[in-house]
Amino acid sequence: MTKSNIFFTTDPAKLFLPWMSMLMTFIAVLVLAGGMATYSSVTRWQRTVSGSLTVQIPTYTELGASRGEMVDREIETTLTILRSSEGVLGATVLSDRQMSDLMAPWLGENAVITELPLPKLIDVTVDPNSRLDIAQIKSDLATQVPSAILDSHRIWLTPLLRISSGIIKLIGFILVLLSLTAAFTVIYATRTSLTVHEPVIALVHMMGAGDLYVTQQYASRSFQLTLLGSLFGFFLTLPIMAGVSFFIQGASFDFILKQSLSLGQWAVLLSVPFLLSVLAFITTFKTVMNYLKRFL
Amino acid sequence: MAKQNKLSSPVAEFNGVSFRYDSGPEVLKDIQFTLDPGSFYFMTGESGAGKTSLLSLLYLYHLPTKGRVRLFGHAVDELTRPAKARIRRQMGVVFQDFRLLNHLTAFDNVALPLRIAGAKESEIRRHVSELLVWVGLENQMRAYPPELSGGEKQRVAIARAVINRPTLLMADEPTGNVDDSMAKRLLHLFLELNKLGTTVVIATHNEGLIKHFNFPRLHLEKGRLNVIQPNQYKEMASKLFNRGAEND
Ligand SMILES: Nc1ncnc2c1ncn2[C@@H]1O[C@H](COP(=O)(O)OP(=O)(O)OP(=O)(O)O)[C@@H](O)[C@H]1O
Ligand SMILES: [Mg+2]
Numbered sequence: 433m434t435k436s437n438i439f440f441t442t443d444p445a446k447l448f449l450p451w452m453s454m455l456m457t458f459i460a461v462l463v464l465a466g467g468m469a470t471y472s473s474v475t476r477w478q479r480t481v482s483g484s485l486t487v488q489i490p491t492y493t494e495l496g497a498s499r500g501e502m503v504d505r506e507i508e509t510t511l512t513i514l515r516s517s518e519g520v521l522g523a524t525v526l527s528d529r530q531m532s533d534l535m536a537p538w539l540g541e542n543a544v545i546t547e548l549p550l551p552k553l554i555d556v557t558v559d560p561n562s563r564l565d566i567a568q569i570k571s572d573l574a575t576q577v578p579s580a581i582l583d584s585h586r587i588w589l590t591p592l593l594r595i596s597s598g599i600i601k602l603i604g605f606i607l608v609l610l611s612l613t614a615a616f617t618v619i620y621a622t623r624t625s626l627t628v629h630e631p632v633i634a635l636v637h638m639m640g641a642g643d644l645y646v647t648q649q650y651a652s653r654s655f656q657l658t659l660l661g662s663l664f665g666f667f668l669t670l671p672i673m674a675g676v677s678f679f680i681q682g683a684s685f686d687f688i689l690k691q692s693l694s695l696g697q698w699a700v701l702l703s704v705p706f707l708l709s710v711l712a713f714i715t716t717f718k719t720v721m722n723y724l725k726r727f728l
Numbered sequence: 729m730a731k732q733n734k735l736s737s738p739v740a741e742f743n744g745v746s747f748r749y750d751s752g753p754e755v756l757k758d759i760q761f762t763l764d765p766g767s768f769y770f771m772t773g774e775s776g777a778g779k780t781s782l783l784s785l786l787y788l789y790h791l792p793t794k795g796r797v798r799l800f801g802h803a804v805d806e807l808t809r810p811a812k813a814r815i816r817r818q819m820g821v822v823f824q825d826f827r828l829l830n831h832l833t834a835f836d837n838v839a840l841p842l843r844i845a846g847a848k849e850s851e852i853r854r855h856v857s858e859l860l861v862w863v864g865l866e867n868q869m870r871a872y873p874p875e876l877s878g879g880e881k882q883r884v885a886i887a888r889a890v891i892n893r894p895t896l897l898m899a900d901e902p903t904g905n906v907d908d909s910m911a912k913r914l915l916h917l918f919l920e921l922n923k924l925g926t927t928v929v930i931a932t933h934n935e936g937l938i939k940h941f942n943f944p945r946l947h948l949e950k951g952r953l954n955v956i957q958p959n960q961y962k963e964m965a966s967k968l969f970n971r972g973a974e975n976d
Contacts, residue, residue: 635827638789640817641844642810728788728812 448621449654450661453708456614457665460607460704465673467603468697470596485556485566487514487523487573488581492549499579506577507552513572514554519562526553551581614708618654618715625650626723637727647720654716655709662705669701737801739763739896739927740786745795747781755781757951759795763896763929768922770938771931773948779931780824782948783898786929787821788812800895817845820894822902824931826885828873834860834884835869841892859887862917864910878905886914890921897921899930903937911937 489506492498507525514523531550558564566582573580626633633646693701740763747756755778763769771779784790785797788804797804799815807815820841828837835856842852860869863883873881882905889897897918903911915930915937922928929946932938938945947954 631827632829635829636840636844637813638787638816638821639841639844640813640815640819642813645844728791 446657448624449618449657449712450664452614452617452621453658453661453705453712454665454668456610457662457704457708458668460610460708461666461669461701462672463603463606463610464704465669465693465697465701467600468693468700469677470599472694472697485520485558485564486583487554487556488551488583489554489577490551490579490581503552506579507554510554510573510577510580513569513576514556517565517569517572519559519564521557521559523554523556526555611711614711615715618658618712619719622650622654622716622719623723626720633724634727637724643721643724646724647717650720651713651717655713658712659705659709662708666702666705738798739765739767739800741796741798742785742792743796743798745785745792745797747778747785747790748793749781754793755951756785756792756953759953761946761953761955763927765895765927766922766925768919768928768941768943769930770941770943770945771929771948772933772938772945775933777948778951779948780900782946782953783821783900783929783931786896787819787898788816817841817892818895820889820892820897822882822885822889822897822899824900824904826873826881828881828884828888830873833870833872834865834876834880837873837884838887838891840888845892855891856887859891860884863887863914879907879910882906883910883914886917890917893921893924894926897926897928899928901931901933903932903934908936912940915941 487510489503489510490499491503511523511525514520531553570582573582636646740761742759742761745756745759746754747759748754759782771782773779781790785792786799788799791797791805800818802811802815804812829840832840838856838860839852842855857866857869860866863886865880865883865887868876868880868884871880873884876884882902886899886902889899899918902918903914906914911934918928918930919941942958944958945956947956
């Protein structure tokens with residue numbers, strides 16, 4: 433016999449805590465993973481495209497004929513339109529060097545860009561705090577440079593950002609609710625357990641067991657039972673997360689682990705079982721300490 | 729603290745102590761006595777006289793409603809919780825209702841005080857087995873309390889109370905369920921401890937035992953205490969017999 437089963441043979445918490453923590457962790461990890469995936473996707477998009485706008489001017493006709501000097505004139509007009517628009521900080525034509533850097537992943541390092549029928553790209557830097565009137569720019573371009581193609585990421589990014597920040601708030605709320613529920617469950621389980629063990633506790637107390645001795649046994653047991661259930665719940669989420677990512681991204685499992693969530697985010701997920709167990713420890717500790725006051 | 733008992737200070741001092749349960753009547757009235765280190769007392773009195781109540785003040789289960797109790801030189805109402813726990817670890821109690829833990833074997837029940845005190849398992853094994861053999865339970869070590877007879881349970885309870893070699897041993901009717909020869913054998917266990925310096929208080933109805941061992945007695949009558957020296961026994965005993973007491 434170890435000292436820990438002085439108390440815990442016929443204990444309701446034995447099954448209750450692991451099941452509770454398994455379920456809580458399962459939900460919390462999935463919710464958190466969803467939230468973090470949303471957050472990192474959004475920040476990734478934001479980082480790459482925020483404030484940027486590109487305009488393409490084709491250098492060849494659809495039939496393959498060079499558009500020659502037309503291109504330079506169109507670029508000139510486009511730049512004028514852009515630079516006179518409110519919220520535009522700058523507009524520059526990408527050099528051949530920049531173009532070849534941009535295309536390197538597809539065409540290789542030393543591709544001879546000039547020989548390809550690539551459009552000219554105008555990179556527009558936008559003040560992220562301004563109210564850029566994209567519709568106005570679009571219509572100006574349509575009348576004066578009909579061949580220009582405007583790529584704006586802002587149009588779909590703004591509502592997306594609003595939705596995702598809403599999702600993140602909702603997830604925070606769910607996590608708070610889950611923590612509260614977990615704490616109440618632990619308190620309830622501990623109280624039940626204490627009631628069941630009242631004669632035992634009264635006895636060991638009378639034998640001179642200190643409050644910490646009794647409390648620490650309860651608290652570390654809560655910790656262990658919670659950790660057990662919680663780790664189990666955590667591992668149950670793995671196939672589900674893999675499945676979801678697989679459907680969304682159509683990628684391999686390996687890719688998901690490496691790409692969807694960063695190492696730091698995995699650490700956050702893995703901290704859920706430990707945080708929940710620590711929460712159980714602290715809650716039990718306080719509950720038992722409080723309970724022991726009834727004994728002289 | 730409890731560890732630094734002055735050798736001179738009494739084990740227990742009761743000064744004008746009264747006690748009542750909640751809002752009930754006073755069950756102990758103006759109790760006055762001192763237990764010196766190494767003394768041996770019987771505690772007597774009719775059923776309901778307040779023996780268990782008085783012991784519960786001694787083993788720090790209740791605080792007096794009036795008066796002052798000092799244990800090992802410390803006023804109990806001024807002790808911190810850890811200090812109370814330390815004092816409790818110096819005491820052994822045999823409860824009238826045993827209070828054995830049914831989910832632990834006889835062995836583990838007896839080992840409990842040692843485990844609480846943080847003793848080594850090897851020591852626990854040796855000491856507990858030795859003691860259980862002494863009280864005649866060598867074949868019941870692995871038995872659970874519900875499988876034991878009344879007398880066997882009582883012996884487990886006694887073994888548990890003495891395993892720690894307490895400074896103060898209190899036993900509430902420790903021989904109520906055993907025959908006279910076992911009662912004497914158990915009394916000798918208490919005597920051995922007493923020789924080693926343990927202060928012993930034994931509540932009992934067993935007049936035979938009281939007469940056989942020549943010790944003073946704390947006699948309770950309706951909550952009032954008289955300390956009676958051994959030479960006064962005969963007189964007392966005859967009084968009891970004349971009254972036709974239901975004990976013994
Ligand atoms: N927990 C309690 N709550 C209320 N009253 C109690 C309680 N325990 C004992 N009493 C009362 O206190 C009085 C003294 O009881 P106590 O148990 O001290 O007597 P006792 O001398 O030990 O009796 P016995 O020889 O039968 O064990 C009795 O009148 C009893 O009814
Ligand atoms: Mg009694």
